[in-house]
């Protein structure tokens with residue numbers, strides 16, 4: 554069973570990668586088959602990966618060569634000052650036009666989206682358009698049809714509320730239409746529930762959008778309301794409210810992702826650093842959800858939790874749906890004088906998707922790990938299998954690349970890059 558799925562993925566990888574990049578040879582998947590300790594794949598020696606990233610007002614292109622000896626991670630291009638209203642940029646690749654990138658920047662009411670054309674070979678980066686997001690934009694996701702950007706404005710309405718917003722985007726020119734805050738996404742009032750945190754849950758805080766892989770449903774994690782909101786996509790950009798998925802009080806749902814089968818949803822909670830799992834009934838029109846697991850600690854008991862809340866940061870699933878990764882920021886209590894090194898926890902996922910179990914915790918070496926990403930997150934229709942994971946230390950100004958063992962999910966660092974200019978907040982493998 555294990556071997557079958559592995560062979561299938563190796564064959565698919567070889568077949569699909571022909572036009573996009575040097576073909577990868579079928580990998581010898583027997584444990585211990587990598588005889589040279591510094592060689593991290595059996596792929597063609599010239600294999601390179603470009604990674605777009607950003608910090609403050611700058612964008613960067615990093616280049617990763619897994620087969621150089623040792624594997625190298627270097628800066629290929631640096632574009633200073635291309636993002637306005639600097640804070641933590643979130644970078645999204647357009648799902649249809651792969652040269653089109655949209656960068657979201659959270660900065661109170663001056664949060665902004667910028668669209669860019671990028672040729673990663675020549676370094677031609679051209680600003681195409683800009684639009685204010687109508688709030689402090691934590692995250693964006695382009696709708697599967699490619700025509701609309703869904704915006705999660707953590708704060709909005711001049712500090713008195715928060716909202717989800719939707720803006721049309723032209724797939725060819727990268728030009729935005731006008732930003733719409735539909736009334737069912739305008740969370741201007743607040744109602745602190747018993748047990749919620751006064752500081753962070755007075756207001757609603759839309760934090761992350763996700764789309765079901767085939768049902769017409771969008772999900773909006775709302776950190777302030779302890780809800781994962783659900784919407785029926787009536788037509789692209791037109792949302793009708795469905796029952797939300799209630800999360801534990803004061804857990805602070807930050808991000809949700811859906812299993813590639815469409816049958817499970819995983820939510821990472823920022824405030825209490827836990828995960829929840831829901832079973833999606835795909836026989837119902839909009840995928841009714843029943844939670845199957847809640848309050849699963851990202852870290853094992855006895856780990857060196859610091860006293861801080863707001864730690865849970867990022868969640869990713871491997872393309873085969875078998876491993877879930879969850880990270881935490883500023884988490885360890887380091888010996889005095891040394892830097893924090895935040896953990897990435899690895900969970901195995903049951904075949905039906907609705908049960909997860911932590912199998913190990915890897916020390917990332919990154920301090921304030923806001924973001925990490927696989928080279929093929931399952932929702933990215935690219936050709937890769939997720940052999941590598943990139944992680945950012947926002948305070949330690951470093952980037953780490955891990956080789957991912959596709960059989961047991963384990964991560965081992967193979968390259969890193971330091972730059973005081975790059976305390977990165979997101980990455981896109983291109």
Ligand SMILES: *[C@@H]1O[C@H](CO)[C@@H](O)[C@H](O)[C@H]1NC(C)=O
Pocket residue numbers: 581582583584585586587
């Ligand atoms: C795979 O690697 C193992 C261990 O190095 C070796 O015994 C085996 O012959 C290899 N298989 C193939 C098909 O190359």
Ligand SMILES: *[C@@H]1O[C@H](CO)[C@@H](O)[C@H](O)[C@H]1NC(C)=O
Pocket residue numbers: 589591592622
């Ligand atoms: C293995 O490593 C050695 C020294 O570290 C290097 O000279 C050799 O080229 C490497 N072999 C391969 C196949 O990468």
Ligand SMILES: *[C@@H]1O[C@H](CO)[C@@H](O)[C@H](O)[C@H]1NC(C)=O
Pocket residue numbers: 670677678679
């Ligand atoms: C860079 O890309 C833009 C947008 O596609 C194009 O108009 C421009 O000619 C390109 N510049 C160069 C030097 O290739």
Ligand SMILES: *[C@@H]1O[C@H](CO)[C@@H](O)[C@H](O)[C@H]1NC(C)=O
Pocket residue numbers: 711
């Ligand atoms: C936002 O509030 C400030 C005062 O808190 C006010 O000066 C400003 O005009 C307001 N801006 C908008 C767009 O309402």
Ligand SMILES: *[C@@H]1O[C@H](CO)[C@@H](O)[C@H](O)[C@H]1NC(C)=O
Pocket residue numbers: 687710716734739740741
């Ligand atoms: C949201 O609703 C409030 C209260 O009704 C209103 O003042 C505000 O203008 C609305 N915001 C947007 C962006 O439509």
Ligand SMILES: *[C@@H]1O[C@H](CO)[C@@H](O)[C@H](O)[C@H]1NC(C)=O
Pocket residue numbers: 796837841
């Ligand atoms: C699905 O949810 C809807 C709305 O809450 C409800 O009316 C319906 O009975 C549910 N279906 C099932 C099979 O649970």
Ligand SMILES: *[C@@H]1O[C@H](CO)[C@@H](O)[C@H](O)[C@H]1NC(C)=O
Pocket residue numbers: 859860861883
């Ligand atoms: C990070 O952790 C340190 C030590 O526990 C704490 O002093 C600091 O406030 C934390 N920073 C954030 C942003 O949570």
Ligand SMILES: *[C@@H]1O[C@H](CO)[C@@H](O)[C@H](O)[C@H]1NC(C)=O
Pocket residue numbers: 856857886887888889
């Ligand atoms: C936890 O932190 C303390 C204080 O820095 C340190 O002495 C100890 O080794 C750490 N324990 C673990 C398991 O990391």
Ligand SMILES: *[C@@H]1O[C@H](CO)[C@@H](O)[C@H](O)[C@H]1NC(C)=O
Pocket residue numbers: 903904905906907908
């Ligand atoms: C899903 O798998 C888990 C673990 O194997 C099992 O406990 C659970 O009953 C399964 N759920 C369904 C609906 O089959």
Ligand SMILES: *[C@@H]1O[C@H](CO)[C@@H](O)[C@H](O)[C@H]1NC(C)=O
Pocket residue numbers: 915961963964965966
């Ligand atoms: C997992 O990777 C770590 C290095 O990150 C290594 O120390 C450990 O032995 C590996 N575990 C397994 C089961 O491969």
Ligand SMILES: *[C@@H]1O[C@H](CO)[C@@H](O)[C@H](O)[C@H]1NC(C)=O
Pocket residue numbers: 951969970971
């Ligand atoms: C990055 O900086 C850290 C801490 O100063 C250091 O341990 C590490 O070796 C550096 N890595 C690189 C690739 O320079």
Ligand SMILES: *[C@@H]1O[C@H](CO)[C@@H](O)[C@H](O)[C@H]1NC(C)=O
Pocket residue numbers: 948949950972973974975976
């Ligand atoms: C990271 O870079 C910033 C400047 O961009 C600097 O203030 C900070 O001290 C650096 N952190 C470390 C650990 O070097």
